[in-house]
Amino acid sequence: MNLPDPPDLHRLRAAQGWLELGLPGEAEQELSGLGDSAKEHPAALEIGWATAAAQARWDHAFVLGDRLVGLDPTLVSAWIHRAYAARRMPGGGLERALAALLPAANHFPEEPMVAYNLACYLIRLGRIEEGWRWYAEAEVRGDPVQIRKQALQDDDLLEIWGRIRELG
Secondary structure, eight states: OOOOOTTHHHHHHHHHHHHHTTOHHHHHHHHHTSOHHHHTSHHHHHHHHHHHHHTTOHHHHHHHHHHHHHHOTTOHHHHHHHHHHHHHSTTOOHHHHHHHHTTHHHHOTTOHHHHHHHHHHHHHTTOHHHHHHHHHHHHHHSOHHHHHHHHTTOGGGGGGHHHHHHTO
């Protein structure tokens, strides 16, 4: 999908800049000025998701992530964003996040962050062995050194830190 034309493209870049400065309210203002077609562009939905997440508006972030998955199911970030918001939104939780992300495992068989996030959800749900298998799959799919480093700082994986340390 092509990028929006100016001035919408400039608004998207400005919104991204505001986010990078830690000012999600200003980013949201920029996004509100987009034309109707530009508001549904994947780049606008991604920035909108980040803006909502930065403000802990998880219900809105979920809606944007869901729209993004529907608009472009080839974007792995859309699936991860939607699940992340599903976990945190009112009425959400780990089971809902798991259900939102699990189909992505088939869509993205090489993507380590899908497997990693599935591991996080399963471990937190107390499904340790199933979570461990997804964690191991994340290492197969990605850079094991980087994945281990991230995992040993991630409280979601606390239950398997000992096993991760044994890997090297």
